[in-house]
Amino acid sequence: MREQILILRRNWMLIVSFALIGVIMAAAASVLMPKTYTATSSLFVSTQNVETSAELQQGSVFALARVQSYVGLARKPQVLDPVIENLDLNLSASELAKTVKASTSRNTVLIDITATDSSPEMAADIANGVVASLIASVADLERPTNGLPSPVRLTSVDAAQPPSSASSPNTVLNLLLGFLYGLAAGLIVAVLRHVLDRHVRSEADLRRSTNLPLLGGITESHVPRHATGPAVLTGSGTDSFRRLRTNLEFAALGKQMRSLVVTSSQAGEGKSTVALNLALSIAHSGQRVMLVDADLRLPSVAEGTGLEGSVGLTTVLIGRSTLEEATQHWGSAGLSVLTSGPLPPNPSELLGSQAMEVLVQKLETEYDVIVFDAPPVLPVADAAILTRHTDSVLLVVGATHVSQHNLSKSVEQLSLAKANVVGVVLNRIPRSGPDANAAYRSEYGAAPLHAIENNGAPSSPVAEAEAAILRESERNGSPRKEHAARGGTAS
Template sequence: MELQSYLRALRKRWRIIVGCTLIALSLAALLTLLTPKTYSSSIRFFVSTADASDNSQLAQGGTFTQARVKSYTQLMTTPQVLGPVAKEVGIKDGASSIEPKVAAKAAPDTVIIDTTVTDTNAKRATAIATSLGKQFPKSVDELERVSASKPSPVKVSLVQTPTKGVKVGPSWPMNLLLGALLGLLGGTALALLRDRLDTKIRSKDDVEAAAEDVTVLGAIPYDSDAPKHPLILQANPHSSRAEAFRSLRTNLQFVDATDHPQVLTVTSSLAGEGKTTTTANLAFALANSGSSVCLIEGDLRRPRLLRYLGLEGGVGLTDVLIGRVALKDVAQRFGEHRLMVIGSGATPPNPSELLGSEPMKAVLDDLRGRFDYVVIDAPPLLPVTDAAVLSRRTDGTVLVAGAGIVNRDQMLEALDTLDAVNANVLGIVLNRVQRGSRGNYYDYRYESFENEEAPQTDPEAKAVVEATRSGAGRTGGEPAPLRRRERLGR
């Protein structure tokens, strides 16, 4: 990942970082509250030789005491020294209970020993340090004395009396600072890990990170009421969602200005990403701007457009393609603007072949001369080839990406499918964007015509079946297999 990718991930997952930091701060505060208070008292010893009458002896004595000081710091915590201290202070457990409380250290190349006594009781810490200041010189004198008649060559002097016990822990500022630091580090690591594991497309940044060469035409906010009122431009024209569709219309009108696309295919990677509602609202927005628009229900397998618009769908595109009815007989006017709608008609057994046939090309050429825009609601790309076949007949293709529904690999595979047929990808519309589970694209199920009861009992549908089986409107051969590239990265 590049630096920009890291920053994008952190900006997107900032809630995780903040949450981890708050948790770490809370734990640090709780730990500080539960930790007993500790106090310390310090003393300082000076080690010298007992006999230093001339300069040579003074130099030798200094070297000798420096060598001894390191051993004395270890001697400080032995029962030889701490036993009498415990007895004097009145600690029943003896030297073993005092040893963890005493710490002695000597600075390099010096003869000074600094000793600190730490205890949960300030008075007891001072008492131990006071007793240690008396006992340690005695213990050194006893150990260094060669005989009872000869004095010890080493003299230990107390140069700093025990300080009054002062509080040393726990430290609220230090603990909270450490907790915040650990929380930030942990939250950052968790945010980056979550970003790496979460491949769902959720924002414009995700789209641009996955496919840098594809334009994001617009972002449509999520609306839980969309299934009840799919045509938001008609139901609530002043809403933010309606404004997003008008912005999409404007952006689309400026795409490829030198060779303005007139016939558009709108598709998605998976089912449930909102391509049909996006197509309907886009066509309505174009018609609202004064353009003449023909909206075609190009999903011949699972048509839903006419149901969303409240129109009849007895005959439609399939009837035109097999030559059963004229194109003008299946077009229905919608609303007060120049918007005409053509339904899918009866469900055929070979939708991809019908959409890629010469009659379909003739229909689009006819509509191109009559309307400013022709917008086709096509099936999803990954389950079937219909949209890929149809995109070869149109001037441009718009891919709808459902935020939180499609993942990065599925969107890239859909784009690669369009690239494989040399489709002109105008851009991506990010749908269902939140304002402020890994899907399976085979969930978009299609049943053959023979397995559907309604079309079998419909005489018009049977006529379509017979016509398509006899070869009308076909380019020949079985439906082409779905073309996919081995490499999903673009």
């Protein structure tokens, strides 16, 4: 029942759309369908020349037995040909039979003749014409051979009148059927969509793809969609990364986690945002942290933090600059950042080089934790190569973005590289809707993000983070003053 309700919540707009489409199509069909009119005339079957009650009883039984035969006779050419001739119809007997219907109720001697036509007057004329022709035909067929009158008499008891309204199309019925058919189609499509959808949307979907421990969940931030690069989260977002930081310490099982590669299965899952915020959270705990942008194909740390990107990891690896010259400081927590530097033509070879191994060893001696923002696992082999020089890997899973198959494949590739994957973090969990998880949406003791104000005007989380960092930098005399003067942002 829970899964069925989830299907309805996820696809209610789709189901409603199909129902509306069904109603619209039914309305269009009702408008385009030609109008038809139905007229009905009735006959009474009886016996005649009856003198005694016994003969009357026998005649009633005889009439009941004959009624069904007369119903079938009403649509035969013997009855319909005279109607066609009298009304000058441009139809054959078989074509006219399709517009005529004869029926009777059980245990009665009443026969109803119904005729349908696009003209109400013609429908009434056909019904009355069939009645008259049927009376004549029965009198002729039932006439005894001795010349006496027929023992059966058919009498018209209700002449057909031109109907005042069309019998077809029935607009109300058509709209109801269109709604029901559209609703059924929407439900079928919703179920198929649910069955065929293999995207990771919840923890249950995550468990179907991997047995790795779930170390944390990050809800969708309020950063504008057009923001580029990793985003700094505030409010409940910082609480989520504090929990992630704590869970990482437990996942280390008593071992010191010195170098951590943050990667994902494919692009667009938010690995850079997780890497940046995790590094900030660890730095706020008092540890010396270095964030290295090791994505040498599509780097984003420099753009997201506003730091200089022309000097960084690549210039250090090729000896063009020293580590001290390329290291930049960002934020109030003392976070050190090593941007990617100029993009090389051979990223994989550079990350797997001896120089990279030496650099990682040097960083481990100078910092407590080094966080590497690595490329995604499936498109390129850079992340798997980088794990040779590091001791831990954190896999970011973008909710509703990556499929269960791709997640399983990326875990398999990291396993083949003998990487120490400490766990996964479910990123971009919807804050509302059927896939929202209230466990990651708690804002206990924190003001709602939309209530943050700056000089009486609403402030975004990015602006709040930037203001706090710059204020702290001004108090401490941080080098970020120079960056603020250049117009850099902390988005």
